[in-house]
Amino acid sequence: MDHGNTRFGCDRKMKSAVILGIESSCDDTSAAIVRDGMLLSNVIANQQIHAAYGGVVPELASRAHQQNIVPVVSEALKRAKVDKSELSAVAFTRGPGLLGSLLVGTSFAKGLAQSLNIPIIDVNHLQGHVLAHFINDDKQDRQKPKFPFLCLLVSGGNSQIICVDDFFKMKIIGQTIDDAAGEAFDKCAKVMGLPYPGGPHVDKLAKTGNPTKFVFSKPNIKDYNYSFSGLKTSFLYFLRDKMAKNENFITENINDLCASLQATVVDILMKKLISAANDLNIKEIALAGGVSANSALRQTFVDYGEKLKWNVFIPPFEYTTDNAAMIATAGYFKYLKNDFCEITEVPFARVEM
């Protein structure tokens, strides 16, 4: 939507568009620079502090964002060899996410943009993940999905099937009714005593495990929706019963446990995606979000793609987890449409699309 913020319109068409993107929705502080659609830098500061608590602590996350935001933005400008006076607009993640975390990025974006007298652009975090497929960098010329396409967006906070008709015309056609897939990985990993975030550890240990050794419950949910809380509970009770008989059960079976858990999550995710693709007769299918870094999900996705004659798209690893490259890229597309946001706009915590 054009917010009618015409005071910035004047001579923009003459100059190149240099967009600073800021991402602070959860526990990664990230800044990126995109010039005329080309990514010049993408800096991410992870917050190690949450590992000690086995999950993201919102108050600590927002404090860490406050510490990180200035050095991360400075580093992004430096690596891009861009002076802040060259910026055309500041794009920021407005939501969904942790409100305290979002407030840091949003406030910083507003303050910087006001001091430079340039517009701000609000970006929906989920749209950012989907538009990660359109990031242009100097590494390789990747194929991009054609509209309409389906995107399975799986992260620590979201599990959704999105029908993408255009850059900003997206519809969530299915989503989790409780936990996200990444949350299921992280919570089950925590029960096994693995560090946070557990998803990558499960992936690594699963490589030498038997995916059919243990069977865990799968949900029976209507339409294209997901549920992962039942799996988490059945995993917990299964381990509790086994540990009562053999206290070394987890250590003796960790690889098989990880492989079986991973296979269950991947199967749940793929079944709904396949039925959505069949029902809508769409063959351009994409993956996005932190869990799309999972090797079994990637492989299964590619295998089904071959079998079902899909054109499949998986973003490079660095653009699967939270990053500002996707926010700056989405911001660039909005900039081209004069789609700016007012300084009075506030962050939102819950899903809006």
Ligand code: KG4
């Ligand atoms: O997109 P993201 O960085 O942040 C959110 O917006 O949530 O996703 C983080 C999630 C975590 O739950 C993490 O465990 C999961 O992605 N993840 C993985 C893998 N790498 C990251 N899950 C399974 N296998 C992986 N290799």
